[in-house]
Amino acid sequence: MSRKYVMEFERPLIELEEQLVALRRIDLSDNPDLMIEVSALASEIDRLRIETYGHLTPWERVQVARHPDRPKVQDYLAAIFSDVIELHGDRLYGDDAAIVAALATLDGRRMVVLGHRKGSNTKENIKRNFGSPHPEGFRKAMRAMRLADKFGLPIVSFMDTKGAHPGIDAEERGQAWAIAESLALLSELHVPIVTVGIGEGGSGGALAIGMGDRLIMLENSYYSVISPEACASILYKDSARAADVAEPLKMTAGDLLDLGVSDETIPEPLGGAHQDPEAVFSAVSERISSAVGSLVVIDDDELVERRYKRHRAIGVFEEGA
Amino acid sequence: MPIADWFKARDERRYTSIGGGSAQTDVPEGVWSKCDACKRTIYEGELVAANRVCPHCGHHFPLTAMQRIDLMADEGTFVEFDAGLTSVDPLQFCAVKPYADSLDAAQDKTGLNEAIITGRATIGGHDVVIAAMDFRFIGASMGSAVGEKVTRTLEAARAEKRAAVIVTASGGARMQEGILSLMQMAKTSSAVARLGSAGLPYISVLTDPTMGGVTASFAVLADVVFAEPAARIGFAGPLIIEQTIRQKLPRGFQSAESMLQHGMLDGVVPRDELASRVSLVLDYLALASQSGDAS
Numbered sequence: 001m002s003r004k005y006v007m008e009f010e011r012p013l014i015e016l017e018e019q020l021v022a023l024r025r026i027d028l029s030d031n032p033d034l035m036i037e038v039s040a041l042a043s044e045i046d047r048l049r050i051e052t053y054g055h056l057t058p059w060e061r062v063q064v065a066r067h068p069d070r071p072k073v074q075d076y077l078a079a080i081f082s083d084v085i086e087l088h089g090d091r092l093y094g095d096d097a098a099i100v101a102a103l104a105t106l107d108g109r110r111m112v113v114l115g116h117r118k119g120s121n122t123k124e125n126i127k128r129n130f131g132s133p134h135p136e137g138f139r140k141a142m143r144a145m146r147l148a149d150k151f152g153l154p155i156v157s158f159m160d161t162k163g164a165h166p167g168i169d170a171e172e173r174g175q176a177w178a179i180a181e182s183l184a185l186l187s188e189l190h191v192p193i194v195t196v197g198i199g200e201g202g203s204g205g206a207l208a209i210g211m212g213d214r215l216i217m218l219e220n221s222y223y224s225v226i227s228p229e230a231c232a233s234i235l236y237k238d239s240a241r242a243a244d245v246a247e248p249l250k251m252t253a254g255d256l257l258d259l260g261v262s263d264e265t266i267p268e269p270l271g272g273a274h275q276d277p278e279a280v281f282s283a284v285s286e287r288i289s290s291a292v293g294s295l296v297v298i299d300d301d302e303l304v305e306r307r308y309k310r311h312r313a314i315g316v317f318e319e320g321a
Numbered sequence: 322m323p324i325a326d327w328f329k330a331r332d333e334r335r336y337t338s339i340g341g342g343s344a345q346t347d348v349p350e351g352v353w354s355k356c357d358a359c360k361r362t363i364y365e366g367e368l369v370a371a372n373r374v375c376p377h378c379g380h381h382f383p384l385t386a387m388q389r390i391d392l393m394a395d396e397g398t399f400v401e402f403d404a405g406l407t408s409v410d411p412l413q414f415c416a417v418k419p420y421a422d423s424l425d426a427a428q429d430k431t432g433l434n435e436a437i438i439t440g441r442a443t444i445g446g447h448d449v450v451i452a453a454m455d456f457r458f459i460g461a462s463m464g465s466a467v468g469e470k471v472t473r474t475l476e477a478a479r480a481e482k483r484a485a486v487i488v489t490a491s492g493g494a495r496m497q498e499g500i501l502s503l504m505q506m507a508k509t510s511s512a513v514a515r516l517g518s519a520g521l522p523y524i525s526v527l528t529d530p531t532m533g534g535v536t537a538s539f540a541v542l543a544d545v546v547f548a549e550p551a552a553r554i555g556f557a558g559p560l561i562i563e564q565t566i567r568q569k570l571p572r573g574f575q576s577a578e579s580m581l582q583h584g585m586l587d588g589v590v591p592r593d594e595l596a597s598r599v600s601l602v603l604d605y606l607a608l609a610s611q612s613g614d615a616s
Contacts, residue, residue, distance in 0.1 A: 039346050055413070125464070152324065152516045156459070166557030166565050172583045176536035176556035183510035184542055188518070203494075204506060204537045211507045225503040226496045230561060250412050250499045261413075286335060308511050312472065314504040315465030320405020 010107040042304040059243035064220040069274035073115030073158040096137030101144035115158035132165040135178035164205030192295030197221040215262040218252035224251035386438040389453035394442035401440035408466040422495035436461040445600025460492030467504025474510035493533020506538035522606035550578035
């Protein structure tokens with residue numbers, strides 16, 4: 001049996017499930033006592049499944065958001081879009097495989113799709129730098145944004161990154177500059193921009209393609225100013241205490257909705273999107289169509305004005321005397 | 322007066338406005354500072370006279386926000402706005418210690434309400450809005466209040482057809498305000514874009530250190546970007562990079578000089594030349610924006 005990926009908090013459940021599978025391989029027809037025990041185990045598993053997945057803590061949701069089997073941008077492109085043409089390169093330095101930019105069609109509507117691209121396996125993850133872009137990735141995205149603006153195509157952006165790559169080469173090629181320029185550009189595009197948080201939303205690297213007119217979050221995706229590990233290593237000098245800061249950072253889809261940063265949450269199947277990707281694809285497709293549909297009818301200048309006000313309004317402070 | 326009193330905040334600035342040209346230049350007798358770079362001891366009076374640049378090695382000591390404004394603005398022209406705008410603790414953030422306590426401590430330590438001072442002034446006779454960050458205040462990190470003050474500064478420039486000059490120093494986004502801090506990057510970057518569309522000049526001066534979400538938003542979006550010598554400028558912090566690549570960073574990596582070499586800055590300008598350099602750039606850009614307006 002191939003070892004499947006197990007998240008720490010679901011281990012007790014998975015172990016019981018494995019026991020059940022093993023027991024069911026045995027012929028129990030002449031052992032009624034054991035048969036009763038197996039059926040008790042099955043109902044215990046059902047109970048434990050709801051207990052385990054029913055009320056995930058913020059840190060558990062982070063683990064679900066990082067699950068290797070979680071649907072990624074390439075899965076959404078394949079499942080819900082048609083006539084996909086990927087665009088490559090930033091025309092300045094290279095083609096960053098951690099960002100995907102594509103022309104694609106959803107429900108008959110032509111659009112530009114952007115996304116952080118993680119690999120589907122370790123080998124591909126190394127090629128794609130685990131979905132952490134270098135400056136050329138953001139600059140490729142900016143090319144696609146300008147293209148969308150020029151030809152009046154709505155933008156749909158799939159956010160799924162631990163963050164912009166922290167490295168010497170990335171710094172030397174202007175990581176901060178690329179992110180800042182992307183934000184300024186997004187603020188002035190005359191086309192609708194819909195962002196879907198499908199997994200990880202790590203800081204500026206997520207925001208750089210995630211700023212727009214609507215933010216839709218999958219239930220177990222997160223979006224944060226800093227990774228819980230980095231926050232813990234600053235505050236507690238110990239990145240292993242990430243679980244302790246995931247809650248105070250208010251980074252879950254529910255928190256974002258409460259804070260007025262996101263517009264809606266798409267519920268996930270029990271245990272996470274990877275348990276039933278088809279159901280997630282269909283919900284995401286429907287919510288994107290609806291959001292884009294409601295935005296394309298708005299006048300261009302009005303759209304830019306509303307986007308400005310949307311971000312202008314975020315922040316809590318006090319006016320002194 | 323006991324020696325310890327010299328280092329205490331002189332006045333309670335909370336909820337009060339700061340008048341122009343109020344930098345403290347009175348130097349207590351017999352105070353000496355040690356240069357972080359060359360380790361030599363310098364008489365405080367000599368340091369003040371040199372705008373806190375080491376007379377031996379040229380090392381630039383950190384400045385407070387008010388010292389920055391006094392350095393840049395024409396004497397007596399600065400009038401602060403939004404002085405009473407302060408942070409609250411929107412997430413009731415508590416890890417190790419409550420954010421609310423950090424805010425109180427920072428206010429007590431600095432006598433400031435927040436990590437940035439903003440207002441109107443002239444530089445070389447040009448009408449500007451000016452903002453300066455104060456690293457002593459929670460690393461001048463950008464939370465809701467800093468983001469709001471930067472945005473209002475840029476919006477005032479647009480409304481009043483003034484140039485904007487911002488002197489940065491920051492560790493990045495203020496993590497204690499979570500996602501709200503991250504969104505200040507979107508907010509301030511949008512405001513810079515709007516100012517640019519109105520054809521008004523924006524000049525930034527990056528000082529040590531300017532990192533993270535501040536670099537990756539309003540700091541580097543200026544029409545002309547200068548930095549002080551040896552200022553550390555970047556996105557990811559050196560510790561995070563070292564942990565990721567598992568090797569020591571080269572010397573001078575992320576220094577202003579290195580960033581200049583990589584094409585990320587317009588110039589590295591020594592402190593005593595900053596005001597005149599910014600003024601000279603405004604001679605070109607502010608004039609152009611005015612003539613564009615008249616046509």
